[in-house]
Amino acid sequence: MVSYRFKARDGTAVIFREPRSTDARQLMDFINRFADEPMSGIVVNRKTTLREEKRWLADRLGEIRNKETVMLVVESGGRIMGNCDVGRYRHKKSHRALFGIALSTEIRGKGVGEALMRKVIGLARQRFKGLEFIDLSAMDYNARALNLYRKVGFVELARIPKAMKEGDMYVDEALMTLPLKSKKR
Ligand SMILES: CC(C)(COP(=O)(O)OP(=O)(O)OC[C@H]1O[C@@H](n2cnc3c(N)ncnc32)[C@H](O)[C@@H]1OP(=O)(O)O)[C@@H](O)C(=O)NCCC(=O)NCCS
Structure with missing residues (x-):
């Protein structure tokens, strides 16, 4: 099980590590904080139950074992405050994969997202033989995420108008991809 130490720009010590079956409650608390955040940047808009979260986590752990998913959580002060997966x-x-990332409000804007993203993409490249593209989608208002993705090398492919609704507000979705350098195409 891989684990890395990282120091955020403000000095906060965080750990990036693979998830464990005992993380379900912490992961539920983490994801449920987004349900109350307006324009959170993520698709989830209702709270999850512990039962749902346990099932979700069991599925992800199975995929990690089968080399279908890589995932690192961010732990700080004993709490899970972020999650990133491919x-x-x-x-x-199967030459493509889907990327996702979310951090708690307390640790945003301190360099954690970029470092976490680079680690997870590095692991995906190591573990997924024949991977050529990593895709993602982001809400068009999410400048913070879009800037980060461009910085890491993602390019925009298209926009889906009115892809999502937040309350009565329609939100366009940007589709992006990271082309990975591969010798054989
Ligand atoms: C989007 C998210 C993952 C970015 O991670 P982060 O730790 O906040 O970002 P970082 O501090 O690592 O910054 C990396 C880059 O992102 C961009 N960025 C970060 N904060 C920004 C802000 N407030 N405004 C604009 N761009 C910003 C910059 O390009 C920055 O590079 P720089 O430091 O060289 O300027 C994080 O803010 C988050 O989880 N937000 C809520 C959920 C979400 O939006 N998930 C993505 C769904 S598509």
């Missing part, structure tokens, strides 16, 4: 598509799309 999940490989299957069959005719």
